[in-house]
Amino acid sequence: MKNSAIVGINWGDEGKGRMVDLLTQSYDVVVRYQGGGNAGHTVVNEKGKFALHLLPSGIFREGVVNILGSGVALDPENLWIEIENVRAKGVPVTPENLKISDRASLLLPWHRDLDELEEKRLADKKYGSTKQGIAPFYSDRSQKKTVLAGELRNKTAVREHLSELMEWKNLTLTGVYGAAPYTMERLEEWLNAYCEKILPFLCDTGEYLREAQREGKRILMEAQLGALRDLDCGIYPYTTSSNTTAAYAPIGAGLPSMKLTDVIGVVKAYSTCVGEGPFVCEMFGAEAERLREAGSEYGAKTGRPRRVGPLDLVATRYGVEMQGATEIALTKLDVLSYMETIPVCVRYLVDGKETDRFPFPTELANAKPVVEYWEGWGCDVSGARRWEDLPRAAREYVQKIEDAVGCPVRYVSVGPERDSIIVR
Numbered sequence: 001m002k003n004s005a006i007v008g009i010n011w012g013d014e015g016k017g018r019m020v021d022l023l024t025q026s027y028d029v030v031v032r033y034q035g036g037g038n039a040g041h042t043v044v045n046e047k048g049k050f051a052l053h054l055l056p057s058g059i060f061r062e063g064v065v066n067i068l069g070s071g072v073a074l075d076p077e078n079l080w081i082e083i084e085n086v087r088a089k090g091v092p093v094t095p096e097n098l099k100i101s102d103r104a105s106l107l108l109p110w111h112r113d114l115d116e117l118e119e120k121r122l123a124d125k126k127y128g129s130t131k132q133g134i135a136p137f138y139s140d141r142s143q144k145k146t147v148l149a150g151e152l153r154n155k156t157a158v159r160e161h162l163s164e165l166m167e168w169k170n171l172t173l174t175g176v177y178g179a180a181p182y183t184m185e186r187l188e189e190w191l192n193a194y195c196e197k198i199l200p201f202l203c204d205t206g207e208y209l210r211e212a213q214r215e216g217k218r219i220l221m222e223a224q225l226g227a228l229r230d231l232d233c234g235i236y237p238y239t240t241s242s243n244t245t246a247a248y249a250p251i252g253a254g255l256p257s258m259k260l261t262d263v264i265g266v267v268k269a270y271s272t273c274v275g276e277g278p279f280v281c282e283m284f285g286a287e288a289e290r291l292r293e294a295g296s297e298y299g300a301k302t303g304r305p306r307r308v309g310p311l312d313l314v315a316t317r318y319g320v321e322m323q324g325a326t327e328i329a330l331t332k333l334d335v336l337s338y339m340e341t342i343p344v345c346v347r348y349l350v351d352g353k354e355t356d357r358f359p360f361p362t363e364l365a366n367a368k369p370v371v372e373y374w375e376g377w378g379c380d381v382s383g384a385r386r387w388e389d390l391p392r393a394a395r396e397y398v399q400k401i402e403d404a405v406g407c408p409v410r411y412v413s414v415g416p417e418r419d420s421i422i423v424r
């Protein structure tokens with residue numbers, strides 16, 4: 001039995017999609033267990049370059065079954081568009097290789113509107129949402145004010161349920177935000193254009209996974225974002241509205257009894273962060289611009305330039321602990337090749353005292369990075385495929401990270417392509 005999770009250790013965008021795409025060769029089932037289309041997993045393989053938002057990254061492997069668990073924000077519109085885009089590049093997406101939990105809740109069209117309206121109201125205090133409706137969706141889900149995907153099977157009943165929800169939601173849309181109310185005609189269009197299309201993919205994925213466990217299949221849980229965006233352990237309120245930690249995987253997958261056998265934490269060789277919120281190790285100016293360009297650090301969903309900085313060992317150690325990572329995949333080592341010496345944030349300075357501890361979210365604003373400069377290697381490492389191929393200084397960079405965060409680095413990624421990887 002093998003139950004693994006691939007999770008982000010930091011703020012997201014660590015390269016999880018690339019690692020799932022690589023590792024799916026050793027798994028039978030890949031499950032997305034939380035979040036929605038608000039992030040992008042970039043995958044480069046022989047079929048092309050893809051930015052996946054909701055589809056599990058195992059979709060490219062023949063024979064792998066991909067599951068959207070009950071914990072995801074199931075947006076039928078975005079999902080259908082994504083399925084069509086992927087199919088247009090020759091990747092089959094069928095009810096055989098994609099199964100959607102009938103217990104997943106639907107992200108309704110007004111969730112996106114509410115996200116946008118609230119960010120506009122907040123103006124310069126905005127959260128930096130991707131405006132995909134994720135926060136309004138999860139709050140409505142907790143209030144039991146959305147619809148389970150399986151309800152779509154009964155056309156009359158789902159329309160009655162939606163009509164009740166619409167009446168309630170229109171009070172907020174018109175009363176609080178002065179926006180136009182929803183109508184059943186608009187929802188009817190949405191039902192026909194998107195919900196009908198995903199119906200054939202719905203099933204009891206919990207039962208499927210229980211059976212898969214009995215048969216000894218290998219299951220891989222794919223997370224979105226990273227530990228610092230986790231609703232419970234992250235940099236609240238600049239978190240997402242779901243749990244990005246591995247501990248949530250069994251629940252969000254719809255297999256609460258599952259025990260994870262290994263947790264692969266993905267860490268980028270430097271730091272990036274999209275959107276608002278504290279980012280202690282942030283770099284600015286020409287130095288930041290150079291790193292951003294070298295790493296092509298622009299959001300997969302929004303195209304927004306990502307904030308960049310040196311590797312933050314304080315945040316990374318915390319992320320490793322929160323995820324219970326058993327091994328690390330270190331990505332984008334190749335990007336640092338241009339640096340003569342490499343800045344690394346080794347501790348924080350808070351109230352005049354140096355600390356290794358990741359502070360309480362509101363204390364982060366007072367934290368300053370303590371930066372050390374580690375030796376660079378000064379040559380292109382993107383062709384390295386074995387540990388011995390890496391220059392000494394690059395190997396030391398990896399080993400020092402391992403020592404500092406207390407978790408073995410098992411994979412070192414030196415390029416976005418599937419085979420640009422060193423397995424130790």
Ligand code: GDP
Pocket residue numbers: 008012013014015016017018039040041042043044225295300331332333334335413414415416
């Ligand atoms: P995810 O959301 O964690 O999957 O990360 P993203 O897809 O948002 O961001 C990772 C980006 O880095 C993607 O564009 C990948 O193709 C790219 N990438 C992943 N690993 C490497 C690597 O080792 N080197 C380089 N140069 N690019 C990488």
